Amino acid sequence: MVREGGLKADVRRSIHARRERERVEPSACRVQTAAELDEISAMDHSRDLAPLVARAPKELFHPQRVDDRLKFLSADVHIEHYSCTADNYQARNAHPRGGNHAMLDGMKTLKLGVIGTGSVVREIYEHLYFRSAYSRLISVEAICDTSDDALEAFGTAWRIPVERRFRDYQTMFEAVELDAVAVNTPDSLHAEPTVAALEAGLDVVLPKPTADTVRDVHRIIETADRTKRFLGVDFHKREDPAVRAARARVAAGAFGTLQSASLHMLDRLLVADPNHTPRFFSSPDFASTNSPVSFLTSHMADAFMVITGRRPVEVRAIGYRQKLPSLAPIAVEGYDLVDTSVLFEGGVSCHIVTGWALPNTADCLTVQSGRFIFSDGMLDLWDNHYGYREITASGIENRNVQFMTFERDGMVTGYGMECPGKIIGNILKHRNGELSADELATLRSPFALGLYTTLVCECAHASLATGTHQENGAVIGRTIDARALLSEQIGAAADRYFT
Numbered sequence: 001m002v003r004e005g006g007l008k009a010d011v012r013r014s015i016h017a018r019r020e021r022e023r024v025e026p027s028a029c030r031v032q033t034a035a036e037l038d039e040i041s042a043m044d045h046s047r048d049l050a051p052l053v054a055r056a057p058k059e060l061f062h063p064q065r066v067d068d069r070l071k072f073l074s075a076d077v078h079i080e081h082y083s084c085t086a087d088n089y090q091a092r093n094a095h096p097r098g099g100n101h102a103m104l105d106g107m108k109t110l111k112l113g114v115i116g117t118g119s120v121v122r123e124i125y126e127h128l129y130f131r132s133a134y135s136r137l138i139s140v141e142a143i144c145d146t147s148d149d150a151l152e153a154f155g156t157a158w159r160i161p162v163e164r165r166f167r168d169y170q171t172m173f174e175a176v177e178l179d180a181v182a183v184n185t186p187d188s189l190h191a192e193p194t195v196a197a198l199e200a201g202l203d204v205v206l207p208k209p210t211a212d213t214v215r216d217v218h219r220i221i222e223t224a225d226r227t228k229r230f231l232g233v234d235f236h237k238r239e240d241p242a243v244r245a246a247r248a249r250v251a252a253g254a255f256g257t258l259q260s261a262s263l264h265m266l267d268r269l270l271v272a273d274p275n276h277t278p279r280f281f282s283s284p285d286f287a288s289t290n291s292p293v294s295f296l297t298s299h300m301a302d303a304f305m306v307i308t309g310r311r312p313v314e315v316r317a318i319g320y321r322q323k324l325p326s327l328a329p330i331a332v333e334g335y336d337l338v339d340t341s342v343l344f345e346g347g348v349s350c351h352i353v354t355g356w357a358l359p360n361t362a363d364c365l366t367v368q369s370g371r372f373i374f375s376d377g378m379l380d381l382w383d384n385h386y387g388y389r390e391i392t393a394s395g396i397e398n399r400n401v402q403f404m405t406f407e408r409d410g411m412v413t414g415y416g417m418e419c420p421g422k423i424i425g426n427i428l429k430h431r432n433g434e435l436s437a438d439e440l441a442t443l444r445s446p447f448a449l450g451l452y453t454t455l456v457c458e459c460a461h462a463s464l465a466t467g468t469h470q471e472n473g474a475v476i477g478r479t480i481d482a483r484a485l486l487s488e489q490i491g492a493a494a495d496r497y498f499t
C-alpha cells in the first residue's frame with residue numbers, strides 16, 4: 001500500500017475534501033470518520049502515532065471501542081498531523097508541534113529507546129513520552145525489557161511494532177537508530193545498560209537514584225566524561241516549586257546560617273505491600289530488594305543538598321522492621337521506617353525520616369514535610385498539604401497536583417514531567433552544541449549527577465548492615481564516615497569529589 005505522508009491517498013483526499021466543504025483551517029479539522037481513524041490507527045510507526053495516542057486514554061484502543069474512540073477524537077484530536085503531504089510531513093518531524101513551552105520551539109525529536117518498562121514507566125514516564133508538553137520532543141523508537149509481560153503491556157498500549165521490542169539492549173542498539181536511551185531498570189541494574197549506551201554513543205536519562213552504589217555512580221560519571229555523552233538523572237523534586245523557591249531564598253541568605261533540618265517522607269503501606277491489589281510495583285520482591293532509604297531518602301537527601309549545596313560528612317541510621325515482616329500471605333523482609341541522621345558540611349544536622357508503612361487510610365499517598373532551622377529564621381516545606389483536597393464517598397484524599405496533574409484534555413503536567421522533560425531538552429541542546437561550557441559543567445557536576453545522594457543512601461545502608469538488632473525489630477546503626485566509605489569504594493578517585 002503506497003502512502004504519502006503516512007496516510008492512504010483516498011483517506012487524505014477525503015479529509016481535504018471535508019476541510020474544503022466545512023471551510024475549516026487544518027488546525028480545526030478533527031477526526032470524524034471510522035475510515036480516518038482506522039487509517040491513522042493502522043499506521044505502523046510509533047512516531048506517527050505518538051501525537052494521537054498522546055491524547056487518547058489507552059482503553060479507547062480496544063478493538064470494540066471504535067465509537068468511543070471516534071467520540072473522543074472528534075472532540076479532542078486534530079487530524080492535520082496525519083493528513084499532510086510528504087513534504088510537510090518531513091517539516092512536521094523537523095519542527096514538532098503541540099505543547100506550549102517556548103523553550104521547546106524549533107527543537108528536533110529525540111529518537112529514544114526505553115530500557116525497562118516497569119512501574120515507573122507505567123506511573124510516570126509513559127505520560128512524559130506520550131501525553132506531556134515534552135512528548136513532541138520524543139519519539140519512542142524501540143523498547144527493551146527482560147520481562148515479556150512488561151514488553152507486551154507497554155508495547156501493546158503504545159503500539160510499538162513487535163520488531164522494535166527487544167529483550168536485550170545491545171541487540172536494540174544494533175538494530176534501531178537511536179539518539180538516546182531512558183534506563184528504567186531497578187537501581188542495582190542502572191550501571192550496565194547506562195555504561196553500554198554511553199559507550200555506544202547514546203545519551204542517557206535515568207530515574208533517581210543514579211545507582212545504588214557510589215562505585216556504580218562513579219563508573220557512570222567517568223564513562224559519560226570520557227565519551228562526552230550527555231547524562232541526566234531525574235530527581236523530580238529538583239523542579240518542585242517549593243524546592244526551587246527555597247534554594248533561591250537560601251542562596252540569597254534570607255534566613256542566616258543553616259543549623260538543622262528535619263524531613264519526612266512517608267508512603268502508604270500499599271506502596272510496599274506485595275499483597276495489595278493492584279500491586280504498586282511490577283516485581284513482587286521490590287520492597288524486600290529495595291528500602292525506604294533507596295526509594296524515599298534519596299529524594300529528600302537530594303532535595304536537601306539542592307537547597308543547601310552541602311555535602312555529607314557522617315551518616316547514622318536507625319531502622320524499624322515491625323510492620324512489613326508481619327504482612328500476609330507474603331511477608332516483606334525489609335524496613336518499615338528508617339531515620340537517617342546526616343551530619344553535613346558546616347556542622348549542619350539533618351534527620352531524614354522515611355517509610356512506607358503508613359496505614360492506607362492516610363489522606364495522601366505520600367505524607368511529606370521539611371523544616372529547616374537557621375540562625376535568623378525558619379523554612380517549612382510541604383507541611384503535608386499540597387493545596388488540593390477531595391472529599392468523596394471513598395474518603396478524603398490530598399493529591400500532590402504539583403507533581404502530576406491529569407488535565408481535561410488527557411495531557412499530564414507538573415514537575416514530574418518537567419524534570420525529565422528538561423533533561424530531554426538538554427540532551428537535544430547538547431546534541432546541537434547549544435549548551436555553554438558553564439551550563440555543561442553545572443549539569444555534569446557530581447551534585448547534579450547524584451553522587452552525594454547515593455553516598456548518603458549507601459552510608460545509611462552500611463550503618464544498618466553493621467547495626468545492633470533489638471528484640472522489638474529496631475536496628476540501631478553505627479556512624480559511617482562518608483568520605484572514608486567513598487575512598488574504600490573508589491580509592492584515590494574519591495579526592496575528586498571532596499576537594
Ligand SMILES: NC(=O)c1ccc[n+]([C@@H]2O[C@H](COP(=O)([O-])OP(=O)(O)OC[C@H]3O[C@@H](n4cnc5c(N)ncnc54)[C@H](O)[C@@H]3O)[C@@H](O)[C@H]2O)c1
Pocket residue numbers: 115116117118119120121144145146147150167169184185186187189207208209234236281282283286295
Ligand atoms: N522518580 C520516581 O519517583 C521513581 C518512582 C519509582 C521508581 N523509580 C526508579 O525507577 C527505576 C525502576 O523502578 P520500577 O519501580 O519501574 O521497577 P520495576 O521492577 O517495576 O521495573 C523495572 C523493569 O526493568 C526490567 N529490567 C530489569 N533488568 C533489565 C535489563 N537488563 N534490561 C531490560 N529490562 C530490564 C524489569 O523486567 C522490569 O520490567 C528504579 O531505579 C526506581 O528507583 C523512580
